[in-house]
Amino acid sequence: MKSLLEFILLRMVEHPEDLEINEVEEMGLTVYKLKLHPDDIGRVIGRGGNVIKAIRKLAQVRAVKDHLRIRVVLQEE
DSSP: OHHHHHHHTTTTTTTTGGOEEEEEEEEEEEEEEEOOOOOOOOHHGGGGGGHHHHHHHHHHHHHTTOOOOEEEEEEOO
8 A cells, every 4th residue: 555655656746855655554444554755645636635535535445345444645745
């Protein structure tokens, strides 16, 4: 799952060296916390949140296939 998120995000951001994806277990749920360069946050969120919604939907589809419960969140600085 982490590799899928990296694959998508590394091609979107202008500062790939600042991309961090942390995987945390919380109450039976795997949370992927995305830490980005401040200039890339708007690019990942997209207009009206459409891009981050699409990323979350792709991750959910993969999670269902792997029988996982996940959440993708943008981490605040």
